[in-house]
Amino acid sequence: MDNIHIKNFNHSKFWYGLLMVIVGIIMPSIITVNTFSIPEKLNQAIRNEDVIILMVAGLELIALNSLRAFPHYLGAFFITESIEISDNFPFEKLFKSALICLIIPPVYFIIGYVHHIKYYFGMPAFVLIILLMLLGKNDYNRVSGWKKSTLIMVFLTAFQFVDIMPCMEGLPIGRGETSKEVKLIAHFLQADKTVDIMALVFLLLLLFLGALLFLLIRDENNLRSMNALREANRKMEIEAKFTALKNRTFLEMNSLVHDLKSPLTSAQALVGVVKLNCEMDGRSKDVDYLENVELAIKRMSGMISEILYEDYRSLITTDELLQAVLAQISITEYAPYVTVQNEYPKNMLILSKTRMIRVLINLLENAYEATKHTVPNIQIKVSRFFIEDNAWLGFEVSDNGCGIDMKNCDKIWEVGYSTRDSHGLGLSFVKSVVDSYEGWIDIESVTDRGTTIKVVLKEGGQVNG
Structure with a gap:
């Protein structure tokens, strides 16, 4: 047999299930036959030879047994549902079935030992275990637990109801003391058929209701599965379009960069020749000018390389990065509302300047969109801290906008997710860039008060002076 690999373990479901099992063990001390005055009603039925009182006592016994048994059966179900076995394990259903069978009998034994109440492991218990096994299949994991x-x-x-049916007396059913008394009194009152019909009617009604509920649960689960599959297909389609667009853009940029670098290389060679002639003629001032031109060409070539090569990285100070961001957004309508607080202007990062500028501009654009209903107050703040002797720099972009519902905070980074009319690519790009630099993103948001998104990157060094 293959080794069992647990793919997922839901701690909350497990502890809830264990709590319910404990409640099931305690329940017989809280709810007893005396709670419903069942013995008194049985005696009254004999004295008055009243079948109605007997049936009322039988119904109360059903309610008592159901309330007692429900917690530990439900607990066993949630304990098994808390464990998700890996897909390559061929005996998952058998494993979960065995787990339920391992939980229920010991609970019966503990109840008998603690409360001196004999719980029989009869046909109803087996039927319920089969039901729990059916519900425990992964096929129904999209339906809420309360349903x-x-x-x-x-x-x-x-x-x-099977326990109080006199016609079932010869079967391993209804062997509890009170259940036996109900059937004996039914014999005494010659009401066997009456009690059988009453129990059978309730049994069939509840089975019909249960079948309807089961079909509703199955249909809801199938509908949710189809919606999840449709959403997964939509994301795959968006990712495929995004990849195709990215590939086409790369090819276009590759051609453009090649066209740009060719004249730059020629210009750099010509500047070198002219500089050499100036050095030979002793024209030191012209040499200085040409060196500045050469340096500018070199910087331009580096910027072009950053555009083309995603993995291209260089040292840049936080001040240079933020100044470049402010320069690019200077023509936007939200530029006047952006303020910068940078107490670490000389601290450096190793990254692609072009990609990081796009990261911060994406966050600024989202912040502005969130403040359309009020006067925008958008801030960029640079912070610095240490983790295990490693220095990290944080870029916080905060706004006073509408905020983000916390249940959606994990979704906003997914490709295609958007709360407004857009393709939902901006924040997914932000996360992919930050992940590529082995950084992380923190988000804090309060509805109608604002959002703060913090991009954390490892510090690359510091400029002297």
Whole structure:
């Protein structure tokens, strides 16, 4: 047999299931036959020879047994559902079935030991275990837990009626003391058929209701699965379009950069020749001018390389980076609302200047979009801190906008996700760039108060002076 690999373990479901099992063990001390006055009603039914009172006592016994059994059956279900086995394990259903069978009998034993109540592991228990195994399949993991809990409660109550049916007396069913008393009194009152019909009607009604619930759960799960598949296909389509666009842009940029670098290389060679002639003639002032031209050509060539090569990185100060950002947004309508607080202007980073500028501008544009309903207040703040002797720089972009619902904070980085009419590529680009530099992003947001997004990158060095 292949080794069992746990793909996912849901701690909250496990602890909730364990809590319910414990509640199930405690329940017999809280709810007893005396809570519903069942013994008194049974005695009254004998004294008055009243079948109605007997049936009321039987219904109360069903309610008692259902309330007692529901917690530990539900707990067993959630414990098994908390464990998700890897896809390559061929016996997942068998494993979960065995796990349920390992939980219920010991619970029965503990209840009998603690409360001196004999719980029999009969046909209703087996039927419920089969139901739990069906619900425990991964096929129904898209339906909320309370709906499955309701279904378990309905079927649990339904099969409790079998325990009080006199016609089932020869089967391993209804062997509890009170259940036996109900059937004996039914014999005494010659009401066997009446009790059988009453129990059968309730059994069929609850089974019908349970079947409807099961079909609704199945249909809802299938619908949610189809929606999830449709969403996954949509994301794949967007990613494919994005990749195709990126590849086409790369080819176009490659051609453009080649066209730009050719004259630059020629200009650099000509400047070198002229500079050499000036040095031979002793024209030192002209040599200085030509060196500045040569340096400018070299810088331009480096900027072009950054555009073409994503992995191209160079040292840049935080001040140079932010000045370049402010220069690019100077013509935008939100530029007057952007303020910068940089207490570490000389600290350096190793990255692609062009890509990092786009990261910060994307965050600024999103901040401005979030402040359309008010006077924008957009801030860029640079912070510095240490983790295990490593220095990190943080670029915080904060706004006073509408904020982001915290349940969507993880989704905003996904390709194609957008809360406005856009392609949803900006923030996914931001995350991909930050991930490529082995940094991370923190986000804090309060609805109707604003959002702060912090991009954290490892410091690359510091300029002297």
